[in-house]
Amino acid sequence: MKKLLYLSLVALYFSCSPAEKEPQKPNIVLILADDLGYGEVGFNGQKIIETPAMDALAASGKVFTNHYSAAPVCAPARCMLLTGLHSGHAYVRGNDEWRERGEVWDYAKAAADPNLEGQRPLPSDTETLAKILQRNGYKTGIVGKWGLGAPLTESIPTKMGFDYFYGYNCQRQAHNLYPPHMWENETKIPLDNELIVPGTKIDSLADPNDPTSYAKYEQKDYAPALMQEKALAFIEENKDEPFFLYYASPLPHLPLQVPSEYIEKYRKKIGEEEYYDGKRGYFPTRYPKATYAAMIDLLDQQIGEVRAKLEELGLSENTLIIVTSDNGPTYTGGVDFDYFNSSQPFTNGYGHTKGFVYEGGIRVPMLVNWPGKIEAGTSSDHISAFYDILPTICELIGVEPPKTDGKSFLSAIMGKEQEEHDFLYWEFPEYDGQQAVRMGKWKAVRQHLNKGEIKTELYDLSVDPQEQNDVAEANPEIVSQIEEIMKREHTKSEIERWQIGALGD
Structure with a gap:
């Protein structure tokens, strides 16, 4: 009996040992919308487009009202997000299609030839947030749009700190949400879609007021739906170890494309509208306002599914979620920024939104959510930018950040006194x-x-x-x-x- 009691005590000791009880490092889910305007989400005042999932995350988390992208367009914003450098020091400072390679703007040729696909690469020794997390025991994944180095270079996600990648390597290829291929890690994956080059018009004899005239722009494999499957699978596969998911959704970036079942809700809500004929290299659509609203609605649904997956796996209380956008809303391609008041309370339209350093181009929606850690329903007017995210996450996981232009705002996230920029x-x-x-x-x-x-x-x-x-x-x-x-x-x-x-x- 004494021997049995002794063995039981030993077993209890080891089951409660510090090594066993050491808490797992927090998971991090960074969701980066594409061209989502400050005023296009409910928690910032949007009245037409419905964003219940993001609004719920905001209501149970914290909204940052003075958060900025580091650049007013895609590639540099993503570079600065991952490197912690502002645009006076970063390597990538604009969208560079690396034209010396040849006909990079020929969509069909680039779709067939990876030598023409992708943007100018980062130097191979670039320090990234993903590399830091990878070195510190995290499984790292990116799902969505890369835009920081062509497929056959040293600047692809799997060589820049990510264990897993699925999505668009190239921003130009992302100008089609029913593309002919995706990339998974370093493999080009063909999709069940016909190659239709952006800018392709409806048939010359077709009636532009007839919705069936636009049928060819909706195919089988919708890229954002495939990405969502991969994002949820990454969470499931890595549920037993700390993970970093960088979910760089292509929504709601042009072109105006979304499966038709998502459009009907907004057709009823918005009513009759003029068709869009597809100028400036984008696809035509019968219902441009309803389609754009539906794209943001779908993005919101997908964010809700990510949260539900975390809750289903019992991970939500150990996961920091950050939702933001790479820059302000677009001004072209059939998007009616005035109708949706996309940049409210800032100035809308060309010259003040995407592509420009006025508030509408760089002030972006941002929320953080971490049940039990962040006070629910709060907001912060702390002034922050993309290049603060790297040092913030470094402080979160207890590692010294590299030299950056950023300043951790973890204290502001946690509701404590915060040093200002x-x-x-x-x-x-x-x-x-x-x-x-x-x-x-x-x-x-x-x-x-x-x-x-x-x-x-x-x-x-x-x-x-x-x-x-x-x-x-x-x-x-x-x-x-x-x-x-x-x-x-x-x-x-x-x-x-x-x-x-x-x-x-």
Whole structure:
């Protein structure tokens, strides 16, 4: 009897030993929507498009109202998110199709030839958030859009820190949501879709008011649906060890394509509308407003399914979810940004949304959710940017971050006192060349740098979030301080196309 009691105590000791009881590192799910505007989600005031899943995450988590992308277009924003560097220091500073390879803008040729697919690669020794997490015991996966290096380079997800990849390697190929192929790790996976080149019009004799005239643009394999399957499978397969899922959804980026069953709800809600004929290299659609709303609705449903999967597996209380967008909403391709008030409360439309460093182009929706860790239904006006996410996650898992331009905002996430940035900085060599600085309530913008113009606009965002009243002349000391920041934070890009002559490059 004594021997039996002794063995029972030994077993109890080992079952409760520190090694056994050490909590698993938190899982991290980073969901990056594509071109989702600040005002296109319910928790930021959207009235037409329904986003119940994101709204529920916001209601049980925290909304950040002053969060920014690091760039106003796809590739540089993704580079800066993964490297923790702002656009004055990052390697990728614009969308570069690496044209010296040949006919990269020929969709059909690039779909057939991986030598023409993809964007300019990162240097092979680039430190990324995924590499850091991989070294620290995480299974790392990316599902969605990459855009940071062509398929046959050293800058593909599986060589940049990700154990698993499924999706588009190339941003240009993502201009078709029924594409001829996807990439899984380093393998090109053919899909059951006919190759239809973006910009293909409806048949010349077809009636543009007849929905059946657009049937060829809806095929079998819808890329976002396939991605959702892979994202849920990644969570399931890695449920017993810490994982990082970077879910870079292509929604709601153009083209306007979504399975027809999702459109009917918004056809009824929106009513009659004019067809879109497919200008600027995108596909035509009979119901552009309803289709766009349905794409965001589907994105929301998929985010809800990710949350449900975490709950089903008992992982939600050990998983930090971050939902944001790579930049502001688009201004083209049949999207009616005024109808949806996509950038509310900021200025809508070309010149102020995607592609521009005004608020509508770079202020993005952002929520964080972590049951039991983050106070539900809260918000933060802490000013943060994409390049803060890397140091934040490093602090979360207890590792020293590499040298970055970011500052961890984990304290703000957890509801504690948070050290503020002195400033946030942007430069963007495209769309005529731009710079911007956010410093407290002040926002400075420069436009047309590639035309040799050096004029600093200044806005007081506390009273002028739409950036309509330039107060530079009335505040010369603030302007001088910000211009010094602009001078100090800019470094000459290694890539000639991203150099800005007006800044001394």
